[in-house]
Amino acid sequence: MKLTPNRSLQNHPLAGWSLAGPAIFLITLFLIVPFILAFTLSFTNQRLVSPNPTEWVGTRNFEQLLGVGTLVLEPEKDETGALIRDDKGELSYPRVREFTRNNAEYPQLSGKREWLSWNWGDSRVYVLASDVVFMKALGNTFLFVLFVAPIQAGIALLLAVLINQKLKGINIFRAIYFMPVVVSIVVVSLLWRFIYSGQSGLLNNMLGFLSFGAFKPVDWLGNPATALWSILAMSVWQGVGFHMVIWLSGLQTIPVSLYEAADIEGATPWQKFRYVTWPGLRNTAVLILIVITMQAFSLFSQIDVMTGGGPVDSTQTMVFQAVERGYGQQNIAGGSAISVILFLIVLTISMAQRYLTRERNR
Amino acid sequence: MSAVVSPNNGFKTALRYLLLIVVALIFVFPIVFMVVSSFKPAQQLLRDTASIAAFLPVGDLSFDNYAAAFRRAPVALFIFNSVFVTVVTVAGALFLCSMAAFSFAFLEFKGKEVVLAILIATLIVPFETIAIPMLMLVNNLPWIGASGVQFGWLNTYHVQIVPFLADALTIFLFVQYFRDLPRELIEAARLDGATWFQVYTRVIVPISGPVFATAAILKFLAMYNQYLWPLLVTQSEQFRPVMVGLQYFFQLNIAWGEVMAYLSIITLPVLIFYLVLQRAFISSIASTGIKG
Numbered sequence: 267m268k269l270t271p272n273r274s275l276q277n278h279p280l281a282g283w284s285l286a287g288p289a290i291f292l293i294t295l296f297l298i299v300p301f302i303l304a305f306t307l308s309f310t311n312q313r314l315v316s317p318n319p320t321e322w323v324g325t326r327n328f329e330q331l332l333g334v335g336t337l338v339l340e341p342e343k344d345e346t347g348a349l350i351r352d353d354k355g356e357l358s359y360p361r362v363r364e365f366t367r368n369n370a371e372y373p374q375l376s377g378k379r380e381w382l383s384w385n386w387g388d389s390r391v392y393v394l395a396s397d398v399v400f401m402k403a404l405g406n407t408f409l410f411v412l413f414v415a416p417i418q419a420g421i422a423l424l425l426a427v428l429i430n431q432k433l434k435g436i437n438i439f440r441a442i443y444f445m446p447v448v449v450s451i452v453v454v455s456l457l458w459r460f461i462y463s464g465q466s467g468l469l470n471n472m473l474g475f476l477s478f479g480a481f482k483p484v485d486w487l488g489n490p491a492t493a494l495w496s497i498l499a500m501s502v503w504q505g506v507g508f509h510m511v512i513w514l515s516g517l518q519t520i521p522v523s524l525y526e527a528a529d530i531e532g533a534t535p536w537q538k539f540r541y542v543t544w545p546g547l548r549n550t551a552v553l554i555l556i557v558i559t560m561q562a563f564s565l566f567s568q569i570d571v572m573t574g575g576g577p578v579d580s581t582q583t584m585v586f587q588a589v590e591r592g593y594g595q596q597n598i599a600g601g602s603a604i605s606v607i608l609f610l611i612v613l614t615i616s617m618a619q620r621y622l623t624r625e626r627n628r
Numbered sequence: 629m630s631a632v633v634s635p636n637n638g639f640k641t642a643l644r645y646l647l648l649i650v651v652a653l654i655f656v657f658p659i660v661f662m663v664v665s666s667f668k669p670a671q672q673l674l675r676d677t678a679s680i681a682a683f684l685p686v687g688d689l690s691f692d693n694y695a696a697a698f699r700r701a702p703v704a705l706f707i708f709n710s711v712f713v714t715v716v717t718v719a720g721a722l723f724l725c726s727m728a729a730f731s732f733a734f735l736e737f738k739g740k741e742v743v744l745a746i747l748i749a750t751l752i753v754p755f756e757t758i759a760i761p762m763l764m765l766v767n768n769l770p771w772i773g774a775s776g777v778q779f780g781w782l783n784t785y786h787v788q789i790v791p792f793l794a795d796a797l798t799i800f801l802f803v804q805y806f807r808d809l810p811r812e813l814i815e816a817a818r819l820d821g822a823t824w825f826q827v828y829t830r831v832i833v834p835i836s837g838p839v840f841a842t843a844a845i846l847k848f849l850a851m852y853n854q855y856l857w858p859l860l861v862t863q864s865e866q867f868r869p870v871m872v873g874l875q876y877f878f879q880l881n882i883a884w885g886e887v888m889a890y891l892s893i894i895t896l897p898v899l900i901f902y903l904v905l906q907r908a909f910i911s912s913i914a915s916t917g918i919k920g
């Protein structure tokens with residue numbers, strides 16, 4: 267191999283490895299090893315502290331978490347074959363429990379519980395799950411990500427455009443919009459618990475005041491219909507400044523000459539945004555979407571501080587469930603299995619985001 | 629970018645400011661409310677939420693809530709723990725990550741490309757997804773302490789520090805900055821007989837103030853605000869940081885005055901720090917967005 271003088275001057279494997287070594291060692295031990303452990307432990311019955319030896323259990327943890335089955339029940343009929351209706355005219359069905367408990371004809375439904383159900387004509391369709399709470403956590407996590415990603419990215423972009431004006435004192439506004447980012451999400455969560463509370467809650471009072479008393483107070487976190495959305499709104503409030511700053515740095519890489527050209531052509535503000543700003547922000551958009559998605563899948567602190575997964579499991583999330591099992595129940599294997607599922611989802615989504623935006627760039 | 633506002637456009641300018649101010653209120657009202665409430669007795673705090681007084685330091689103001697917060701929980705200990713863990717981690721991370729980045733940016737060695745590729749890949753693993761297996765890992769790691777070798781890192785300071793001493797994001801921040809430095813500086817020092825470690829400490833570190841500040845701010849925010857990990861690994865209050873200490877305040881009947889006082893105690897230093905250095909804070913976040 268022929269080396270240029272400059273190259274040989276820098277070719278020092280020993281120095282290279284010894285300077286980078288400590289960091290590489292720590293990242294290997296505390297990131298790559300636990301990552302591999304997650305996959306390994308998820309196929310065992312490992313507990314945090316246990317007198318029994320660890321056993322290999324194959325995919326049992328995953329079946330336990332992800333097992334689902336369907337059951338279609340016909341309405342009950344009397345001897346003549348007529349449908350039985352109760353006093354309110356409702357049809358009655360056999361109890362699901364009869365199919366999921368010790369029923370030799372339905373071994374695949376054994377131990378499962380009702381997750382979802384709906385009517386299909388006269389019959390009733392049940393979706394049963396081995397772990398209904400985990401299924402709710404999975405659903406809530408997806409719901410959260412699906413809404414938080416576009417909402418947070420969108421508002422952050424609006425704010426970035428708003429503070430990208432040449433006005434006196436604009437830096438003060440930039441500083442204020444960013445302020446919640448430096449406050450811990452744990453602090454923010456406990457603070458907003460008061461703001462959201464049903465009695466003498468600040469938000470209810472403010473909405474009442476702004477609507478001249480027309481607004482009826484809501485127990486934001488105590489109501490299954492509003493709890494997750496309240497946490498979502500607060501999360502957007504806290505984190506949006508972070509992404510605003512990233513959008514802003516993207517905006518500032520767009521050459522001013524492009525805007526001047528657009529001005530000469532007589533472009534409207536919307537056209538300038540559509541044909542100059544937005545194309546210049548594609549790479550930033552990918553980055554922001556990936557970061558928000560990853561953060562959103564990691565949803566934990568808000569839940570732990572504000573609702574503990576309730577009411578009625580309406581705010582259960584995957585990380586909350588992983589911690590509940592791995593730490594609360596000391597079931598490291600179960601927690602690891604959730605970690606693996608979570609990681610695979612995050613990986614798939616960030617790959618998809620990268621792939622989709624790459625296609626459009628061409 | 630957008631047109632400079634001309635003087636005859638006074639009305640439009642006023643509208644713009646109005647919009648900016650309304651949005652600003654949305655971002656500050658909870659924080660103002662928190663600080664103001666921390667000085668009010670519980671009864672008044674609840675009553676004031678019905679009016680604009682919620683955001684004004686009016687009525688019966690005192691430090692009683694602060695005194696009560698200190699009585700309820702070992703607040704001083706929590707603060708010490710947080711500050712200690714944060715300072716040691718930030719200092720250690722700056723040293724280890726900048727040294728590694730120096731090696732990646734200036735030295736050629738076999739396997740470097742593979743290591744860099746793996747580091748980039750680790751960026752998409754959220755910490756939360758490995759927290760549980762990590763708990764298992766640290767519970768089995770040996771540590772040589774005053775009383776000899778002991779297994780199990782739970783309930784210590786080092787379990788809160790060591791895992792965060794190196795991270796890929798910090799390394800990349802440094803690599804990007806170092807790559808733009810003139811190589812002649814290094815070659816000159818090498819020809820003068822400096823070792824690589826000397827080149828790093830005497831040539832590179834002194835001219836890299838800005839990137840050290842950026843990395844320090846990012847690491848500081850991440851460490852001080854950490855919650856999940858210390859929650860898992862600190863069972864005794866002796867080692868708990870402020871965020872986990874918060875649990876003392878969220879019982880069934882929350883004393884909101886004390887809560888607001890505690891939240892203010894643990895947040896105000898950070899907020900003041902931020903307001904003084906806000907340009908540096910904002911540009912540190914911005915630089916995470918400019919990935920090479």
